[in-house]
Amino acid sequence: AETPAGTDLKPYTPVTDQRLSKPEPQNWLMYRANYESWGYSPLKKINTDNVKNLKLAWSYATGMLDGHQSPPIVNNGYMYVTTPNNQVIAFEAKSGKEIWRYKKQIPEELQQLHPTNRGVALYGDKVFIATTDAFVVALDAVTGKELWKTASADWKAGYYSTLAPLAAEGKIMIGVSGGEYGIRGFIAAYDADTGKEVWKRHTIPAPGETGSETWPKDDSWKTGGGSVWVTGSYDSNTKVSYWGIGNAASWMPDTRPGDNLFSSSVMGIDVNTGELKGHHQYHYGDGWDWDEVSAPLLIDIERNGKKVKSLVHAGRDGYLWWLERDKDKIDFVDAWPFVLQNVFTGIDKKTGRPSYNPTRVPATGKTVNFCPSLWGGKDWTPEAYNPNTGLLYVPANNNLCAEITGISAGKYKPGQLFIGVSLDNILTHVRLDEAAKKNIGEVQAWDMKTGKKVWTHTYPQMNWGPLLTTGGNLVFGGGTNDRKFRAFDARNGKLLWEQAMSSGVIGVPTSFEVDGVQYIAVQSGWGIDAARMQGAFDAVMPTKTLVPQGGVVNVFRLE
Numbered sequence: 001a002e003t004p005a006g007t008d009l010k011p012y013t014p015v016t017d018q019r020l021s022k023p024e025p026q027n028w029l030m031y032r033a034n035y036e037s038w039g040y041s042p043l044k045k046i047n048t049d050n051v052k053n054l055k056l057a058w059s060y061a062t063g064m065l066d067g068h069q070s071p072p073i074v075n076n077g078y079m080y081v082t083t084p085n086n087q088v089i090a091f092e093a094k095s096g097k098e099i100w101r102y103k104k105q106i107p108e109e110l111q112q113l114h115p116t117n118r119g120v121a122l123y124g125d126k127v128f129i130a131t132t133d134a135f136v137v138a139l140d141a142v143t144g145k146e147l148w149k150t151a152s153a154d155w156k157a158g159y160y161s162t163l164a165p166l167a168a169e170g171k172i173m174i175g176v177s178g179g180e181y182g183i184r185g186f187i188a189a190y191d192a193d194t195g196k197e198v199w200k201r202h203t204i205p206a207p208g209e210t211g212s213e214t215w216p217k218d219d220s221w222k223t224g225g226g227s228v229w230v231t232g233s234y235d236s237n238t239k240v241s242y243w244g245i246g247n248a249a250s251w252m253p254d255t256r257p258g259d260n261l262f263s264s265s266v267m268g269i270d271v272n273t274g275e276l277k278g279h280h281q282y283h284y285g286d287g288w289d290w291d292e293v294s295a296p297l298l299i300d301i302e303r304n305g306k307k308v309k310s311l312v313h314a315g316r317d318g319y320l321w322w323l324e325r326d327k328d329k330i331d332f333v334d335a336w337p338f339v340l341q342n343v344f345t346g347i348d349k350k351t352g353r354p355s356y357n358p359t360r361v362p363a364t365g366k367t368v369n370f371c372p373s374l375w376g377g378k379d380w381t382p383e384a385y386n387p388n389t390g391l392l393y394v395p396a397n398n399n400l401c402a403e404i405t406g407i408s409a410g411k412y413k414p415g416q417l418f419i420g421v422s423l424d425n426i427l428t429h430v431r432l433d434e435a436a437k438k439n440i441g442e443v444q445a446w447d448m449k450t451g452k453k454v455w456t457h458t459y460p461q462m463n464w465g466p467l468l469t470t471g472g473n474l475v476f477g478g479g480t481n482d483r484k485f486r487a488f489d490a491r492n493g494k495l496l497w498e499q500a501m502s503s504g505v506i507g508v509p510t511s512f513e514v515d516g517v518q519y520i521a522v523q524s525g526w527g528i529d530a531a532r533m534q535g536a537f538d539a540v541m542p543t544k545t546l547v548p549q550g551g552v553v554n555v556f557r558l559e
Ligand SMILES: O=C(O)c1cc(C(=O)O)c2c(n1)C(=O)C(=O)c1cc(C(=O)O)[nH]c1-2
Pocket: 067, 114, 116, 161, 162, 176, 177, 178, 179, 180, 227, 228, 229, 246, 247, 289, 291, 375, 379, 380, 527, 528, 529, 530
């Protein structure tokens, strides 16, 4: 078989369902390393004792600006990274030698609201991306040659993709963004060999479909949002995938009275048929742009002496959600706030349905103040779970609130913003609670079994750092405007190592091993809403914060 010239790489190892279900410790084969979305690498050569000796092995400037969020994904020495503008770069992971680079041609007229890409999926001998012009593309893993591309929707109608696809059972699954354009969201599966659509499941039901009774009897469901922009989790035993669903559209809930399923929910979806296999709505009738897109982590948690097959989700709504998954349903277990939250007045113990303080529900013609802010207790940045410590790690923003004024979203026009709050208001909406003087950003560690927070590392500024945890009892993450990338002791939160990078780090960190050497990899490259939130923060504060942009792939090893 072909191998890339000038490298020590062996022939490419095809990625199978079996490998994805039980990934080898040396590899990071998908967005969160395993189908359970743990963000966990079992590697432990880099550990709490020696992490202080971590040094850059190689780095690589992508030449791109804006938010670099994708994890370096590694399969036996082959590394794949994506950048804004839908580019994919393949490297020899140990040396940083570029093997190939793919640049999706994108229409010049395309205005990207979120110019980012959250990574590739690997399956067979192919690499897959979903693009901001709403395509799904398959590339040859060794040569980068385009093998097929399929349009998932019409970008001119405001559909785009920013997530890494999910691969299973011969299918490549994606979701679409566009909650701020009034799209009707969906998750779709494509045949990995041919690119042919296998199924499509809308996140907003049409009249007569399950959940349609939660929409008014008008056309609002057609523009109801429910975007999907973070990779789902997957239970390979039951063949059910779990997807987080975004905000309802337009934002003002009085324009679409009702619960608005399946916005701000988790949906269980059979990967072979696209059938709905249960759901739970975290908060109904969303009016806060609290997309609940982060996929729940699949964790077994003991409760009253029994093992509960759980779904765990740190919500943008500021609550930590604990659900139980079954083959055909999702049940509520418990929920509690992990940051300052003043919207919910209670949670129904049986159903998990929150009750709202009515003065904190946005409405057309009203100015409303609420916490957490639009960007939530946690936006898209993934949590991590470490089976050794048994702890869940959450990158949070605390003590932040918002003030927004609902206006008419105007008549819906395909491909035009359909929000109901002015852009100027969105970019200046941040309000600080008194406690924000002490701190905003946090890395939190939760013991789900006891419901107790075990440790918290606080930052004076906000935190937009996805997390990695490892068998060496470490937690890695960046996310602060001082450009630092850090390592903590996973057991107690002690800061063990930090390094300022060339730009702020909002990339998903990963770990892998080649020739017996363990590496930590992360992209730096500040942008998108981390930058906008910093702007919104500076707009109400005397601060003026400069975070330089420019994407770099950084790979570390012990000295
Ligand atoms: O409703 C949507 O379709 C949608 C999509 C995206 C995206 O695709 O990145 C974001 C959001 N909403 C959003 O609300 C949000 O806060 C956000 C932050 C970011 C980012 O990359 O920093 N993307 C998005």
